[in-house]
Amino acid sequence: MSLRSREPLIFERSVPGKVGMDLPKLDVPAPKDTRPAHLRRSGFDALPACSEVDIIRHFTRLSKWNYGVDDGLYPLGSCTMRHNPRLNEKTAALPGFAEAHPMASAEHVQGNLALMFTLQEWLSELTGLPAVTLHPSAGAAGELTGVMLIRQYHVAHGRKRRVILIPDSGHGTNPATAATAGYDVVELPSREDGTISFEDVTDPSTGKVRKGFMTLVQEIGSEIAGAMITNPNTIGVFEYRIKEIAAILHGIDALLYMDGANMNALMGVARPGDFGVDVMHLNLHKTFSTPHGGGGPGSGPVACSAALERFLPRPVVVKEGATFRVDWNRPESIGKVHSFYGNFGIIVRALTFCLSHGGDGLKAATLRAIVNANYIRKQLEGTYHLEYATPTLHEIVFDDHYQTKHDVTTLDIAKRLLDYGFHPPTIYFPNIIHGALMIEPTESESKDELDAFVDAMKKIAKEAEETPELLHQAPTTTPIRRLDETAAARKPVLRWVKG
Amino acid sequence: MRYLPLAPSEDRALLDAIGVQQAEDLLGGVPPELRLKRELNLPGQLSEQEVLRQMEALAGRNTVFPACFLGAGAYDHFVPTAIDMMVSREEWFTAYTPYQPEVSQGTLQHIFEYQTVICDVTGLEVSNASLYDGGTATVEAALMAVRVQRKRTTILISQGLHPHYLEVLCTNITPHEGLKLVTVALKDGVTDLDDLKAKLNSDVACVLVGYPNFLGCIEDLRAIAELTKAAGALLVSVTQEAMAFGWLEAPGKVGADIACGEAMSYGNKLNWGGPYLGFIAVKDAHKREIPGRVIGQTKDLDGQTGYVLTLTSREQHIRRDKATSNICSNQGLVALRANMFLQLAGPEGLKGLAEQNVAKAQYLQQALLQVSGFKAAFSAPFFNEFVTRYDGDVKALQVACAKEGILAGLDLSSYAENLKNCILWCATETTTREQIDRLVRVVSRVPSLVA
Numbered sequence: 001m002s003l004r005s006r007e008p009l010i011f012e013r014s015v016p017g018k019v020g021m022d023l024p025k026l027d028v029p030a031p032k033d034t035r036p037a038h039l040r041r042s043g044f045d046a047l048p049a050c051s052e053v054d055i056i057r058h059f060t061r062l063s064k065w066n067y068g069v070d071d072g073l074y075p076l077g078s079c080t081m082r083h084n085p086r087l088n089e090k091t092a093a094l095p096g097f098a099e100a101h102p103m104a105s106a107e108h109v110q111g112n113l114a115l116m117f118t119l120q121e122w123l124s125e126l127t128g129l130p131a132v133t134l135h136p137s138a139g140a141a142g143e144l145t146g147v148m149l150i151r152q153y154h155v156a157h158g159r160k161r162r163v164i165l166i167p168d169s170g171h172g173t174n175p176a177t178a179a180t181a182g183y184d185v186v187e188l189p190s191r192e193d194g195t196i197s198f199e200d201v202t203d204p205s206t207g208k209v210r211k212g213f214m215t216l217v218q219e220i221g222s223e224i225a226g227a228m229i230t231n232p233n234t235i236g237v238f239e240y241r242i243k244e245i246a247a248i249l250h251g252i253d254a255l256l257y258m259d260g261a262n263m264n265a266l267m268g269v270a271r272p273g274d275f276g277v278d279v280m281h282l283n284l285h286k287t288f289s290t291p292h293g294g295g296g297p298g299s300g301p302v303a304c305s306a307a308l309e310r311f312l313p314r315p316v317v318v319k320e321g322a323t324f325r326v327d328w329n330r331p332e333s334i335g336k337v338h339s340f341y342g343n344f345g346i347i348v349r350a351l352t353f354c355l356s357h358g359g360d361g362l363k364a365a366t367l368r369a370i371v372n373a374n375y376i377r378k379q380l381e382g383t384y385h386l387e388y389a390t391p392t393l394h395e396i397v398f399d400d401h402y403q404t405k406h407d408v409t410t411l412d413i414a415k416r417l418l419d420y421g422f423h424p425p426t427i428y429f430p431n432i433i434h435g436a437l438m439i440e441p442t443e444s445e446s447k448d449e450l451d452a453f454v455d456a457m458k459k460i461a462k463e464a465e466e467t468p469e470l471l472h473q474a475p476t477t478t479p480i481r482r483l484d485e486t487a488a489a490r491k492p493v494l495r496w497v498k499g
Numbered sequence: 500m501r502y503l504p505l506a507p508s509e510d511r512a513l514l515d516a517i518g519v520q521q522a523e524d525l526l527g528g529v530p531p532e533l534r535l536k537r538e539l540n541l542p543g544q545l546s547e548q549e550v551l552r553q554m555e556a557l558a559g560r561n562t563v564f565p566a567c568f569l570g571a572g573a574y575d576h577f578v579p580t581a582i583d584m585m586v587s588r589e590e591w592f593t594a595y596t597p598y599q600p601e602v603s604q605g606t607l608q609h610i611f612e613y614q615t616v617i618c619d620v621t622g623l624e625v626s627n628a629s630l631y632d633g634g635t636a637t638v639e640a641a642l643m644a645v646r647v648q649r650k651r652t653t654i655l656i657s658q659g660l661h662p663h664y665l666e667v668l669c670t671n672i673t674p675h676e677g678l679k680l681v682t683v684a685l686k687d688g689v690t691d692l693d694d695l696k697a698k699l700n701s702d703v704a705c706v707l708v709g710y711p712n713f714l715g716c717i718e719d720l721r722a723i724a725e726l727t728k729a730a731g732a733l734l735v736s737v738t739q740e741a742m743a744f745g746w747l748e749a750p751g752k753v754g755a756d757i758a759c760g761e762a763m764s765y766g767n768k769l770n771w772g773g774p775y776l777g778f779i780a781v782k783d784a785h786k787r788e789i790p791g792r793v794i795g796q797t798k799d800l801d802g803q804t805g806y807v808l809t810l811t812s813r814e815q816h817i818r819r820d821k822a823t824s825n826i827c828s829n830q831g832l833v834a835l836r837a838n839m840f841l842q843l844a845g846p847e848g849l850k851g852l853a854e855q856n857v858a859k860a861q862y863l864q865q866a867l868l869q870v871s872g873f874k875a876a877f878s879a880p881f882f883n884e885f886v887t888r889y890d891g892d893v894k895a896l897q898v899a900c901a902k903e904g905i906l907a908g909l910d911l912s913s914y915a916e917n918l919k920n921c922i923l924w925c926a927t928e929t930t931t932r933e934q935i936d937r938l939v940r941v942v943s944r945v946p947s948l949v950a
Binding site for chain 2 (some may be wrong): 006007009010011014018019020021023024026027028029030031032034035036038039040041042043044045046047048049050052055056058060062063064065066067068069070071074076079081083084085087089090091092094095096097098099100101102103104105106108109110111112114115122126127128137139140141142144148151168172173175176177178179180181182183184190232237238240242243267268269270271274275289291292293294295296297298315334335336337338339340341342343344345346348351352354355356357358359360361362363364365366367370371372374375378379390391392393401414418423424426429443444445446447450455475478479480481482483484485487488489490493494495496
């Protein structure tokens, strides 16, 4: 444990003359200096001179201010913070994988190619879509790859389409991705059960009418390239008209993209390819247990229909008898999306997870995740406001409607949870629910842990009524208190500079 | 299943509390006709031992080369032992994006330090929290330059850019119908300044140059910067071998407006190409256009210094379709490894490592040039990679080397017509004199000289 509450920046610990790395004795002549004089490295202003001891202590102390899944429940909705099996780390570190060079020829990396091929087969069976690429580096990179497949499909058919439809409950990456791929985004409104509205929706406060799915299809159908839909959506509700949506889109030669961030609700239960999805991404760091690592690295494979297969990023792994090769000759490919073959080390971890679970284990995990989320829902219903009464799968979104009358907000509730020893849920997302508290417990939580969380949430609700100032002050048990984010953005200090 | 922490009795208790018979009763929201009516056609669950056996069998199908002379964007450097030990702490690898700064100060302070060391090695003022890899960092840098320049629509690319980065850039530029990619030719392995001059005009938003370039040659970045600046364009330096920053002047100090590239060399194994580490650093004036996550320093309610995600109004969760990029993660653990590596190396270590890379590559070049059939392809100075022309059969040479446990250099024949029978060689601080001498013995014996 760390008894220190502060750890200075490493740069403040630097003492010239200290070293953290000893170099081997040079067994060849010293280098000749062939550089033009103006390209000789002049020096460094920040790199610290520290010993290995200093640096290990520094990072060890820093690490102790982090909360991870191994510390306990981490119920960030839409992030699927499940257990990260250690076996995955062990397999990814096997020298055959870790020491493979990405420019080595196929005959020397048959194991890697077989591994890629095998994981593609698993993902294909899970999604019901015949073709898979493992190259995209993260969910957002998968989205971009998927939308570019849609674009290429239309280009190949000589069609110019400029619009992608995205529900107002969608992840922020969806519209950002569509824009990055050159599309205009048109928002689909949600109806009172939280699913996509086919009809126009009138905003009760402003009286503004937002066009529903059918109106948009009728009015701008010939401009629609496709729709990006998260299913189950960000409030944990299955878009039950998804097959109908797919059929209508296909009727106007548009395609259906599914954001697979919430695939942990569907494994072995339902397959996107079976309900009309043309292309989707998966998050190996969510659904397949690879570590989130404080923000990455992730991996965002894309699965697609046979009609889109020829556009997949190159190169593609091809099986010929018992051997594998890398096929670069893909004239209709959208091109490369990663410098090499994607985040391979993450792909090794994901296959390890698949083999450990098996098809039966993956389904069991999905069902377990749904039960856990519904247990929390049942326990907290009434204590926290639920905007939509619709049945939910792997996550549940409450809000602060009951607490705001005591001048307590979602932010206060989240910060108070820290004092009770829990990482808070995702807050203020999705945007369609004011003051959202989006809870996804995953299958990794025991009954004790769920009960402890429920207990903390109930106590906080009580405190909101009786002692709201406790919540306004929270957190008080963390290494640091609430931080001034406004000041940080107004006068940004983004690096250390020698004083 | 070892990863599911519920006994059957607890399972029952949860279902009873919810008021259902079985878990399947909670699938009411999924219309029955959309559910999978069979079991998944996948193998059943396995113990650790069984999984490990299968994975070891796969890993065993790869060739592990005791000696590696291949680089080309992926470099075999030594990884200090402390890095694996430190990174394996659960607090680093089981945490997520630092959305709650009060319980994420470890990650946040680390990224602030990472941003500082990336600014230091590149000589620029603002770094983000990292990007996916060298190829996608190049894309983000080019798109950022176009945003900054507003009306200019041409991106000039030196032909010395890594061909994979160029292809990733092409993939991502394709949807932007108004943008043009124009390549600038090489002359003797480096950017042809006359061709650059001829192609620079008032529509050029930015110039992308490899530093060092794909062929290992060291470009005169300052001369390129002067021409670029005179035309009102931004200079983007793209570095695929970040270890070179211990040898070469920081791009920001010789005129680059944006420095980007691949920093896997800082503390990572080859890992067959990923996860790697895209980096980007820019001038202070452009900080609000930088893509991806950025960490800033601030104070808490008690006046204590702390760190938060900042400048978030650029990002997708706020701006949605108006964001500077769709990226909503960073390379987390890989950036952590790079930060640890640079801190362990320090200024002297990074310079020393870089010098060793140069020394080994120079020795390798001299040794190869003494073998008949090898000629230097270019005269430009190099860091740890260089090209030789070879009169023999490149494939036969690679096969002969592989038989001896040596991964030979890259056959450049397929990359350009004038690179036929050229080999890109690499040596790093891990290359030993004994390995180089052995390589020379092996290639000397390759018989198939073309008449």
